[in-house]
Amino acid sequence: MQPLIFESVWHDLEAEYGRSNLRFPKELILLGGAPGAGKGTNTAFISRSRGLTCAPIVISALLDSPEARAIKDAGQLAGDREVVSLLLRELLRDEYHHGAIIDGFPRTNVQGECLKLLVDKMHELRREFYTTPLSIHFRHPTVHIMVLFVDEAESIARQLRRGRETLIHNEKVLRSGMGQLREDRPTDHDEALARKRYETFREQTWEALQSLKEIFHYHFISAQGSFEAVEQNILKELRYQSTLELDPRTVDKLRSIPVASAIIVHARQELVKRLDSYALEHGELFSKVLAVIENKMMPIILRHAISGVAHINTEDPVLEDPLAPAILIDVFSERGYHATVDIHRIDVPERVDLKHGEIQSRMKKVYRIQIRFQGSEIRRG
Numbered sequence: 425m426q427p428l429i430f431e432s433v434w435h436d437l438e439a440e441y442g443r444s445n446l447r448f449p450k451e452l453i454l455l456g457g458a459p460g461a462g463k464g465t466n467t468a469f470i471s472r473s474r475g476l477t478c479a480p481i482v483i484s485a486l487l488d489s490p491e492a493r494a495i496k497d498a499g500q501l502a503g504d505r506e507v508v509s510l511l512l513r514e515l516l517r518d519e520y521h522h523g524a525i526i527d528g529f530p531r532t533n534v535q536g537e538c539l540k541l542l543v544d545k546m547h548e549l550r551r552e553f554y555t556t557p558l559s560i561h562f563r564h565p566t567v568h569i570m571v572l573f574v575d576e577a578e579s580i581a582r583q584l585r586r587g588r589e590t591l592i593h594n595e596k597v598l599r600s601g602m603g604q605l606r607e608d609r610p611t612d613h614d615e616a617l618a619r620k621r622y623e624t625f626r627e628q629t630w631e632a633l634q635s636l637k638e639i640f641h642y643h644f645i646s647a648q649g650s651f652e653a654v655e656q657n658i659l660k661e662l663r664y665q666s667t668l669e670l671d672p673r674t675v676d677k678l679r680s681i682p683v684a685s686a687i688i689v690h691a692r693q694e695l696v697k698r699l700d701s702y703a704l705e706h707g708e709l710f711s712k713v714l715a716v717i718e719n720k721m722m723p724i725i726l727r728h729a730i731s732g733v734a735h736i737n738t739e740d741p742v743l744e745d746p747l748a749p750a751i752l753i754d755v756f757s758e759r760g761y762h763a764t765v766d767i768h769r770i771d772v773p774e775r776v777d778l779k780h781g782e783i784q785s786r787m788k789k790v791y792r793i794q795i796r797f798q799g800s801e802i803r804r805g
């Protein structure tokens with residue numbers, strides 16, 4: 425059934441737009457979840473976290489025909505062909521070129537299979553136009569499946585609470601003439617219908633979403649907690665993974681440059697190793713550098729605790745040892761500071777050779793040290 429539905433919709437699109445104009449978003453974030461799980465609440469946050477400026481595509485809003493509304497009001501689902509056709513046409517709009525968040529798709533196994541067929545077509549178009557001037561319009565697609573989950577009791581409670589809040593809001597708008605009316609769903613006022621919506625999700629939508637788990641990036645997010653907790657769960661799940669999202673050929677070209685997250689652990693291990701080496705193999709110099717930091721630098725740093733930036737100039741002879749600046753930087757790094765050391769060489773005139781008119785100078789080294797850390801101004805902001 426699903427190949428026939430998809431092929432029929434695709435045939436209509438090619439005839440209407442032309443094959444070279446079937447330009448779908450680079451990134452698709454499919455937001456699903458139980459009724460009342462907060463899909464609408466969290467779409468703006470997800471958009472910001474992914475750098476998307478376009479409005480989310482809400483499937484229920486696309487289905488505005490009287491027939492579709494009657495189906496929705498009864499707690500049922502609209503036809504798969506209607507949903508797929510409306511969605512694909514919406515995705516072709518220019519504003520979704522870089523990415524789109526889709527709220528409420530897929531909701532059936534047929535829609536899930538149509539999604540797979542769509543991504544296959546996107547790969548096919550990419551291969552077809554890869555060596556042409558149109559290649560930028562057919563990039564490597566990335567698909568995220570995000571499932572916000574709440575249990576049945578919480579879902580029903582949230583639906584009914586939304587219904588009460590909608591009535592209060594709409595009454596205020598009608599009375600004052602200010603603001604916009606919110607959609608008032610019959611299922612938000614009837615516990616039996618609210619329960620039926622949850623059962624529909626559990627019996628149909630949940631299975632459709634699970635069927636995509638092994639194919640696309642899949643994120644299962646608990647939405648039971650506070651808004652802040654849910655947002656943190658979403659951020660954790662959507663951390664950028666370039667090797668999964670970039671074109672494979674681009675990944676090959678970038679492979680020689682390590683990912684920051686991969687070098688952080690290694691850098692920490694190397695830092696520990698170096699500090700132990702200083703203490704064990706260069707104990708005297710290590711102690712002298714620590715004394716300079718503690719007695720001469722920390723008082724200055726403490727005076728700059730608000731700004732989080734301290735500039736220190738010193739001619740301390742301890743730093744003449746080539747290893748000393750490296751020790752200083754590593755010590756500050758281990759303590760959570762970021763330190764840089766620049767050596768400035770200055771010619772200081774000492775005497776004049778009157779016979780030859782030459783000025784004899786000595787070289788003075790000034791170590792200019794910058795210490796950065798999280799100051800109280802940052803925390804207060």
